[in-house]
Amino acid sequence: MNSSQYDIVVIGGGPAGSITARYAAEKGAKVLMLERDREAGIPVRCAEGVSQNGIAPFIDIDPKWIAATIDSACLHSPDGEEAYMYNNGVGYVLERRIFDTELCNLAIQSGAEMLTKADAVGLEFEGEKITGVRYIHNGENKIATCSIVIGADGVESRVGRWAGINTTLALNDIDTCVQYTVSGTDFEADTCHFYFGRDVSPGGYIWIFPKGEKTANIGIGISGDMAADKGPKEYLDEFMEKHFPEVSINYTVYGGVPTAWGLNEYIKDNIMLVGDAARQVNPITGGGIVQAMIAARIAGQVAADSIAAGDQSKKYLLRYKKEWDAKLGKTQKTMYAMKEKFMNMKDEKFNKLVNLCQGIPKDEFSLKKLFSVAMKGNPLLMAEIAKAFVVSKLK
Ligand SMILES: Cc1cc2nc3c(=O)[nH]c(=O)nc-3n(C[C@H](O)[C@H](O)[C@H](O)COP(=O)(O)OP(=O)(O)OC[C@H]3O[C@@H](n4cnc5c(N)ncnc54)[C@H](O)[C@@H]3O)c2cc1C
Numbered sequence: 001m002n003s004s005q006y007d008i009v010v011i012g013g014g015p016a017g018s019i020t021a022r023y024a025a026e027k028g029a030k031v032l033m034l035e036r037d038r039e040a041g042i043p044v045r046c047a048e049g050v051s052q053n054g055i056a057p058f059i060d061i062d063p064k065w066i067a068a069t070i071d072s073a074c075l076h077s078p079d080g081e082e083a084y085m086y087n088n089g090v091g092y093v094l095e096r097r098i099f100d101t102e103l104c105n106l107a108i109q110s111g112a113e114m115l116t117k118a119d120a121v122g123l124e125f126e127g128e129k130i131t132g133v134r135y136i137h138n139g140e141n142k143i144a145t146c147s148i149v150i151g152a153d154g155v156e157s158r159v160g161r162w163a164g165i166n167t168t169l170a171l172n173d174i175d176t177c178v179q180y181t182v183s184g185t186d187f188e189a190d191t192c193h194f195y196f197g198r199d200v201s202p203g204g205y206i207w208i209f210p211k212g213e214k215t216a217n218i219g220i221g222i223s224g225d226m227a228a229d230k231g232p233k234e235y236l237d238e239f240m241e242k243h244f245p246e247v248s249i250n251y252t253v254y255g256g257v258p259t260a261w262g263l264n265e266y267i268k269d270n271i272m273l274v275g276d277a278a279r280q281v282n283p284i285t286g287g288g289i290v291q292a293m294i295a296a297r298i299a300g301q302v303a304a305d306s307i308a309a310g311d312q313s314k315k316y317l318l319r320y321k322k323e324w325d326a327k328l329g330k331t332q333k334t335m336y337a338m339k340e341k342f343m344n345m346k347d348e349k350f351n352k353l354v355n356l357c358q359g360i361p362k363d364e365f366s367l368k369k370l371f372s373v374a375m376k377g378n379p380l381l382m383a384e385i386a387k388a389f390v391v392s393k394l395k
Helices: 013-026 097-111 232-243 289-309 314-343 347-358 366-375 382-393
Strands: 002-005 008-011 031-034 050-052 064-071 072-076 081-087 091-094 112-116 119-124 127-135 140-145 147-149 174-183 192-195 205-210 217-221 249-259 271-273
Touching: 008 013, 008 127, 008 289, 008 314, 013 031, 013 097, 013 147, 013 289, 050 289, 064 205, 072 347, 081 347, 091 097, 097 112, 112 147, 140 249, 140 382, 174 232, 205 232, 217 232, 217 249, 289 314, 347 366
Parallel strands: 002 140, 008 031, 008 147, 031 112, 072 192, 147 271
Antiparallel strands: 050 091, 064 091, 072 081, 119 127, 127 140, 174 217, 174 249, 192 205, 205 217
16 A cells, blocks of 8 residues: 655645644645545535634735625614624635635645545554554555644544544534525625524524625524424525525535534544534634634644654643633633523514614724623623624634
8 A cells, every 4th residue: 555654644625724734834844635625625615704804814815715805794683673783894705615725725835745635534553553544545545654643624524533532512512504605686795694583593593695796605504403393494495585585596505513612622642633623613603714724823833843842742732722722712612601692592682682783873883882882781691792793703
């Protein structure tokens, strides 16, 4: 069997994998990144919303992967009212196919090797020690030996399980999603819309993310434990029938989003998980692109340092957890606690929240203002959730 030697093998070429590979290679490690599809970023299973602030540290902003620039969010309450929220910073709806490829190019430019159509099928062990990755490339079985494996293989990650890590998600910690990319009507090209309500999307929300004026991603995510009697597609089809009966559906995606606070264990001797594989997703919004990039930069740097130090023990690699916790991991726990409240929030509270937003003039709108208005009416929780929702969606 064909075998080659690397310091680090990264499994998955999404944002988590490409950023890990790039930052590890920048520090001089010999890195191989395996992507099972013929191109990173396809099929697109994402609404493609990010904030400028979130991605700018990682990539020069380039119109070629921006489908729409967003400057407001519109919240729709269960009783049919709407309120625009401004001044939350610039957001983008991406062309992820191009964006993900560009991130891979940056990794390659930093010295990482990348193979597409390379499907990782298992780990190599010497005794208990992980020593490499088995993969199939162009129909051929191959082995890449290495000192560290990075599992960046997304929500359905198998790498963690191969290493004996428990990656199981409870039903209420995974959102089941359906999304249609549609055209055939006009959309507000600078606004993302969010619809809430028990009858609209229990324990989640429906989104409209424009991709220009004529195309949009319209999708739904509902909590797994609320999808038994009626699934997300049924809710979304009802919504489409009511609001967009005339559009044509160009593309449909189904996918899961982890909404756990994280994983108890995602680091062991010679292995680390990152991105969706490590459940590093905002539990309220389901946004994971920027979270993956932030975690991946840390993971890549720590992995490269561990190669230089000649120490790939769990003890050494736990620096990744420490830095992730300080940067975002602890916030994830707070978000998770708020998600529980958000999921069980009654429709009347959503109505009240939207009502509060309506009362703030556009040029005075800020999350601080919303918070102070809410404080007067005392719906503290709602203001916190609104703040967390919008800020984190745009992170
Ligand atoms: C419907 C939906 C809407 C979403 N909307 C948003 C949004 O608007 N904003 C946002 O921030 N996040 C959103 N997300 C979440 C976001 O897509 C993920 O958090 C993000 O893609 C995580 O990046 P990743 O690199 O960890 O995983 P992925 O992007 O899933 O990349 C994993 C990669 O690993 C590859 N792979 C898997 N197994 C193997 C293997 N065995 N061998 C080799 N390669 C392998 C896959 O082909 C894939 O390319 C959404 C998710 C869904 C499902």
